[in-house]
Amino acid sequence: MAVEAFEVESIVLKLMVIGDGGVGKSCFITRFVEGKYTTDHPPSQWKREHRFQKKLHQVVVDGITINLEIMELNDELFRLTDVATEAIYPDAMIADCYIYLFDLANKESLHSVGNWKHEMERYNVGPHRKHSVWMMAGHTIKEQDYSILITQAEAKAKAMKMKFMAVNARSGENIDKAVLTLVADTMTHQKAHCNDPVDPWATSDTQPPVERAPSPLAVTHEK
Ligand SMILES: Nc1nc2c(ncn2[C@@H]2O[C@H](COP(=O)(O)OP(=O)(O)O)[C@@H](O)[C@H]2O)c(=O)[nH]1
Numbered sequence: 001m002a003v004e005a006f007e008v009e010s011i012v013l014k015l016m017v018i019g020d021g022g023v024g025k026s027c028f029i030t031r032f033v034e035g036k037y038t039t040d041h042p043p044s045q046w047k048r049e050h051r052f053q054k055k056l057h058q059v060v061v062d063g064i065t066i067n068l069e070i071m072e073l074n075d076e077l078f079r080l081t082d083v084a085t086e087a088i089y090p091d092a093m094i095a096d097c098y099i100y101l102f103d104l105a106n107k108e109s110l111h112s113v114g115n116w117k118h119e120m121e122r123y124n125v126g127p128h129r130k131h132s133v134w135m136m137a138g139h140t141i142k143e144q145d146y147s148i149l150i151t152q153a154e155a156k157a158k159a160m161k162m163k164f165m166a167v168n169a170r171s172g173e174n175i176d177k178a179v180l181t182l183v184a185d186t187m188t189h190q191k192a193h194c195n196d197p198v199d200p201w202a203t204s205d206t207q208p209p210v211e212r213a214p215s216p217l218a219v220t221h222e223k
């Protein structure tokens with residue numbers, strides 16, 4: 001568990017980059033991990049391999065070495081039935097920190113953040129529960145003036161109690177800064193909560209008797 005990890009010199013944090021298809025998640029991750037911009041990503045690897053593709057990257061924050069396990073999740077996953085999704089992915093989907101990536105020029109992708117957060121919170125229960133931290137990153141993919149859109153995104157992020165940064169995978173703008181800020185905030189948050197009472201289900205073999213609410217994303221796809 002991440003809480004115990006503060007007693008050792010290096011820890012593992014799971015970072016999930018999520019958001020609608022085509023907003024630049026793969027480009028974002030490749031830029032951060034490999035320091036280069038490429039659009040050459042094998043599509044939908046999780047589908048073929050039935051697991052998340054993890055990219056590993058080490059960072060040092062406040063003198064602590066952090067091994068990041070970075071995963072990408074997009075709404076293709078929710079085209080599976082709920083049963084298949086829950087059988088294969090639930091533990092993997094509970095991350096220590098989430099970057100919600102959206103296309104700053106696409107309002108729909110900005111406003112999907114509520115659905116995505118709700119969706120992830122459905123999985124963040126039981127023994128694997130985490131004190132996760134979220135950030136919003138708006139991708140400036142097109143050549144245009146983003147000042148008005150950035151103001152709107154900042155307001156949305158404030159309402160969602162998340163930090164916001166405008167990023168660009170092609171130029172590299174704010175990519176490292178966004179990840180390192182989120183990692184530092186996650187460490188601070190997890191330290192602050194490490195003495196909280198454990199989830200009552202954490203020590204139980206029985207799972208909570210709650211029915212998960214239907215996925216808002218799944219509902220979207222049924223339309
Ligand atoms: N100009 C520009 N285009 C980008 C950038 N990042 C992504 N793109 C474009 O967006 C497309 C989709 O990116 P991808 O990372 O595959 O999106 P994903 O579906 O969210 O993983 C890419 O093929 C690029 O054409 C960027 O920083 N600048």
Ligand SMILES: [Mg+2]
Nearest residue numbers: 025026041072
């Ligand atoms: Mg992708």
